[in-house]
Amino acid sequence: MRQFFPPAALRRTLLAAVCGLTLLQAHAAAPLSTIVTPGYARVMVGDFEVTPLSDGTADLPMVDLLQNDKAATQAALAKAHLGTPTTTSTNAFLVNTGKRLVLVDTGSGALFGPTLGKLVSNLKASGYQPEQVDDILITHFHPDHVGGLAANGQIVFPNAVVHADQRDADYWLDAANKAKAPKDFAGFFDGAEVSLRAYIKAGKFQPFDHNGEVVPGISSYSSYGHTAGHTSYVVESKGKKLVILGDLIHVGAVQFDKPSVTIAFDSDGKQAYAARTAVFGKIAKEDDLVAAAHLQFPGIGYIRANGKSWTWTPANYTVRP
Numbered sequence: 370m371r372q373f374f375p376p377a378a379l380r381r382t383l384l385a386a387v388c389g390l391t392l393l394q395a396h397a398a399a400p401l402s403t404i405v406t407p408g409y410a411r412v413m414v415g416d417f418e419v420t421p422l423s424d425g426t427a428d429l430p431m432v433d434l435l436q437n438d439k440a441a442t443q444a445a446l447a448k449a450h451l452g453t454p455t456t457t458s459t460n461a462f463l464v465n466t467g468k469r470l471v472l473v474d475t476g477s478g479a480l481f482g483p484t485l486g487k488l489v490s491n492l493k494a495s496g497y498q499p500e501q502v503d504d505i506l507i508t509h510f511h512p513d514h515v516g517g518l519a520a521n522g523q524i525v526f527p528n529a530v531v532h533a534d535q536r537d538a539d540y541w542l543d544a545a546n547k548a549k550a551p552k553d554f555a556g557f558f559d560g561a562e563v564s565l566r567a568y569i570k571a572g573k574f575q576p577f578d579h580n581g582e583v584v585p586g587i588s589s590y591s592s593y594g595h596t597a598g599h600t601s602y603v604v605e606s607k608g609k610k611l612v613i614l615g616d617l618i619h620v621g622a623v624q625f626d627k628p629s630v631t632i633a634f635d636s637d638g639k640q641a642y643a644a645r646t647a648v649f650g651k652i653a654k655e656d657d658l659v660a661a662a663h664l665q666f667p668g669i670g671y672i673r674a675n676g677k678s679w680t681w682t683p684a685n686y687t688v689r690p
């Protein structure tokens with residue numbers, strides 16, 4: 370009887386498969402990689418390159434912070450597969466206009482614990498250095514937006530001029546207001562002071578007191594309420610627009626459906642709700658691209674009207690610049 374031998378090529382394949390199997394069995398299971406997910410993305414707005422930068426995430430007790438029926442908040446979070454406390458992104462946005470490198474907000478620096486303060490490392494990972502930043506636009510003086518300006522009282526962005534609404538500077542840098550404010554807010558005043566002081570001393574703080582172009586292609590848009598001088602920014606190039614909201618929304622899973630829900634951090638909840646309605650209305654009408662500080666990173670997408678509610682459509686992802 371003729372014995373069957375598989376052809377040489379097949380024999381080699383079978384041998385490789387058996388060896389591979391043996392090798393596979395000899396390997397230990399791969400340990401989980403604990404490397405933190407890189408935190409930058411890229412989006413073009415006309416000729417401007419926009420780089421959303423993650424400062425990290427914080428677990429926040431949103432059920433208590435949101436001014437809403439707690440069971441309703443819990444149910445809305447659960448529906449979105451979010452836990453309590455709720456892991457919340459902090460995002461900043463770097464805009465390269467081709468002439469100037471502009472950073473909108475700076476993250477938390479060391480003011481908010483070890484899960485935040487990643488902005489500078491993500492800025493570097495995205496291909497830029499802190500000394501290349503020409504201008505910093507601040508939406509408001511809360512520590513998760515100004516904390517990254519300074520480290521141990523020293524300027525982190527040595528060639529940058531900081532811009533913000535005069536009203537926020539007047540409020541948060543005034544010791545008399547700190548004395549009058551609820552004790553819980555004392556840290557906010559201290560955070561603003563320690564973050565801004567070095568820039569003010571060096572003559573690198575240029576506040577504004579009306580809406581207008583702050584740097585070529587980027588204008589301020591007052592959205593007071595979350596703080597006295599809370600400001601959104603409109604980035605415009607070649608007829609394309611991006612509206613950087615700041616803190617007009619914190620928890621998409623709750624506040625898009627029910628925009629009347631405010632948050633304990635609002636200086637004036639009623640005014641913050643009115644600002645949310647006004648700005649979202651304008652954005653939805655003009656179908657502008659939106660960037661949000663606390664929606665899931667990268668926080669870039671579109672807001673549409675849905676009766677008295679809003680819907681959020683994340684922008685599509687691309688590897689192209």
Ligand SMILES: [Zn+2]
Nearest residue numbers: 511513616662
């Ligand atoms: Zn914030």
